[in-house]
Amino acid sequence: MSPIRVGLIGAGYIATWHADALKATPGVTLSAVCDISESAAQGLAEAHGAQAFCDVDALIAAGCCDAVHILTPPHLHEALALQCMSAGLHVLVEKPVAESAAATLRMAEAAQAASVRFHPGHNFLGLPSYQRLKAEMATGSYGRISGCEITWALPLAPLRSGPYNLWLLREPRNLLLELGPHLVAFAHDLFGPVEITHAEASKPALLPGDDPRPQYIRAFGRAGTAEITFTLALVETVDDRSVTLRGSSARARLDFAQDVLVTERENPSDLVVNPLRRQLDLSRQHLGQGLRNAWIQARSLNTRNPYGQSFRGMNAAIYGALAKGAPVDRRFSADSAVAVMQSVEAMIDHLPSKVLQVAAPAVQTRDPKPTAMVIGGTGFIGRALTRRLAAEGRDVRVLSRGRSGPFPDLPDRVETVAASLHDLDQLTQAMEGIEVVFNLAKALETSWADALRNDVGVATRIGMACEKAGVQRLVYTGTIASYDMSDPRHTITEETGFPVDMSDRNLYARSKAECERQLLKLHRERGLPVVIARPGIVVGPGGPLQHWGIGRWHGAGAVRIWGHGRNTLPFVLNEDVADGLVRMIDAPVEGQSFNLIGEPMFSARDYFDAIAEQLGARIRVAPGNLYAFYASDAVKYALKKYALRRHGVIRPSLADWKSRAHFSPFDNSRPKQVLGWRPEPDRAAFVEKAILRANLMGF
Structure with missing residues (x-):
């Protein structure tokens, strides 16, 4: 009997769980992946031997699927489900299956009319x-x-x-x-x-x-x-x-x-x-x-955790019944989808x-005329930077995946535009009229090939677009994680180089270092007006409690800090990072780099003690033996590479693990001398901004 061919529409985070569960489901094969992002579709499809598509019409026309899982944002579910069901495909839709009970009922009726099955993705059942x-x-x-x-x-x-x-x-x-x-x-x-x-x-x-x-x-x-x-x-x-x-x-x-x-x-x-x-x-x-x-x-080998098992159980029930021609399991039936949405x-x-109620956005009185662009402006640092630029009277263009951003109160100063970071012409067009571009984008990939494509390639492409558009200054944010910070006797300054061989470093540190290398090469060879900023461990309003720059978190109540936790960490306030970035606009510092590190104040243990004192929340803190982390990672590396036969697996060095503890101190005098930068020097004020005003607990 031929296997049931299943396609995934949407290649985001949840798609990996569906793909792995389908791989483990008897009588089923993953045949296609469709996403508007070509790189996302190809990456997931190649990992599972499937075809990649960027258009649902093309997927349907290819005739390569008997069923599809719709994994897009919920406002797209109904239209996609109706399209696929009318083409004779069985459909599983991630929850929420639609934005209303009425829409869910329309989907159930369409499935009945097309004689196909419609399943809600109630995986925990x-x-x-x-x-x-x-x-x-x-x-x-x-x-x-x-x-x-x-x-x-x-x-x-x-x-x-x-x-x-x-x-x-x-x-x-x-x-x-x-x-x-x-x-x-x-x-x-x-x-x-x-x-x-x-x-x-x-x-x-x-x-x-x-x-x-x-x-x-x-x-x-x-x-x-x-x-x-x-x-x-x-x-x-x-x-x-x-x-x-x-x-x-x-x-x-x-x-x-x-x-x-x-x-x-x-x-x-x-x-x-x-x-x-x-x-x-x-x-x-x-x-x-x-x-x-x-x-x-x-x-x-850690491939059957509870969340993964829930998808396997759901798939077994759905496709087991479909293969046998048995009635639909009522847990995953159209009737269940409708009833659940009615109750919600x-x-x-x-x-x-x-x-x-949704707060009404501020009334727009004029169209912004941006001279500054922030790529990654919806992120933690990007939001603070955008608001700082607007406060100084600059209009800002925020490059985002969508056309809405976190600035409804600044309609006169901030506009949000969508452009593909993989399209040089789109990027160049988006930079029309822009004098300074801040590139805060980052890609957290799982292989070096993906990092080269989605991080290094993107950073280089943004630099080339700046050249074509005549941008006067490009400010790129790298990371202090690219340094070797394993030796407490070695003070790091801007003169400290990155390791010559970065192949044994974690992908984020290695990728960011390569981005810097490529941009500085463009500066030397073609005069790209780039300046590089490397923020430390950034904290402040809008930042997370569970900051992975400090340790490995186990929920909100427990953290295993990197190392013993007694060395001073390179904390810096978000507003101080924004101030440093703005100071790089007009300063004569092309081709230079600056480590934006706050004044030395807290170790990891001091930080959690301050949280307990200020918020009355004692977080369970345990030291992390970096040798144990390294040894455990070596075992995981061997299992992934030789037992699971995964490609592109890396094993960070012991120095890389020690660097996560930030053992090496930093000298922050250069940005203060050259840029006139003044990070918060007062401990009480720092605590007020980093902890009390940061709303770390959410209430």
Whole structure:
């Protein structure tokens, strides 16, 4: 029997999970990947032996698919699903399947009319532990269920640090549309149709332009005999993604993020032994499931984590039924998609109207006439830089993937335009009338070939576009990560060179160093007016709590810092970085570089002590043995290269791992002398800006 050929429409982050799960699904082959980004489509397609397309019409015309997974932003789902279903393709649509229940119903009706299958991507219903929960509930093992609590408590960093142009943040209702289906799908599958009785929201985060988005949403509903509480908590919190059933005989708690099901039951022992037996039973369950999951992870070389297993379970149910000509699994049916979206929409309707309001943008009184362009202007540093330029009276053109940006309060000063970073002509045209270009773009790739294409190639292309457009100054942001910072006896200045051989460095450090090399080559050979800035560990308002420049985070409550954590780190405030970049516009410093490092103040341990003192939040801090990190990475490298046979795998050197601890001190005198730069010198003021005003916890 021929395998079912599946195409992916959309090659973003979630597409990798779908691709890996399809690869592990019997009787299925990944045949095509389609994305408007040619490089994204080709990269994922080549990794899985599939065809790449940049147009859905071309994918359909090629006749290479029997089914497609639609993985684009949600506002595109309906049109794409209708197009594919009318062409006779079965369709799986990532949640939310649409922006409304009415649109979901239209998709279900179109599937029926075309005699194809329409599946919602309720992946967590495919978890093995959820299947056990559902089966035990059906047998009456938990007794009669009176209550159910379904929780999604996971920090949502874009609410506080961007990017703000995501579909998720366009309207308050989008938060429930995006995350609500995870919760409601459980309730609907366990109990049937859910009646929503109340909803409330709190802890708003203010997006640029004082546009609030709720970070804490609770809804109450009823299904059969069960009273159901739905909770969304998006502030910095301990990860709690769970389903708890309260029955007359037991309480069952499914941690669907960890694939762990634990049942707490009464026992008939006397009052002395009873509590001991109860806790021993819970301990036995936790130990057993912990060992089981550890064995699964070790045996699969970390390819079957709970999230990945949820996609595998979903695919097995969907394509197993399709291959056999069996009825659709009701978990992933069109009826389920419609019912879930109806309940999510009911939650939205029960929220107070003021929660759903979007702040009106400022009234535009004139068209901006930009002389400055910021590439990467929607990012952490880019937002601060753009606002600093506008405050100084410059009009700014922000280059973005979309046509909206985080500056609704600056319509007279800031315009957002879309242009491909891979198209020299588009870039040149976008630079018309521009005097200074700030390139803050970066690409976090997983192979050197991709880094050369999407980071080094892009940086070089931007430089060439600046030449063609007659730009007077290009300011490029590199990174101090490109230095060898492993020796505490060696002070780093701008005269310190990068290692001659960067092949044993992490891809980000190596790629940024190569970008600098290519741009300086253009300066020497063709006079490109480039200046290079290398910011340190950037903190401040709009920055994340879980900063990976400090350590390896395990949720919001625990971090393993790089090294012992007692050496002074090269922190710098976001506003000081913006000030340094602006000072590079007119200074006679072409071809030069500057390390933007704040005054020495904090070690990693000092920083977390300050958070505890100022915010009353003690984060669990553990030292990170860099030799252990290096050895562990060596094992992972060997497994990836020889067991999983992955291409382009790199192994960073011991010096690279030590460099992450920033052992080498920095001398920041040069930007102060040449640019007149003055980073914040006062410790109390630094704490005020880096911690108190940074809204690190989200509330």
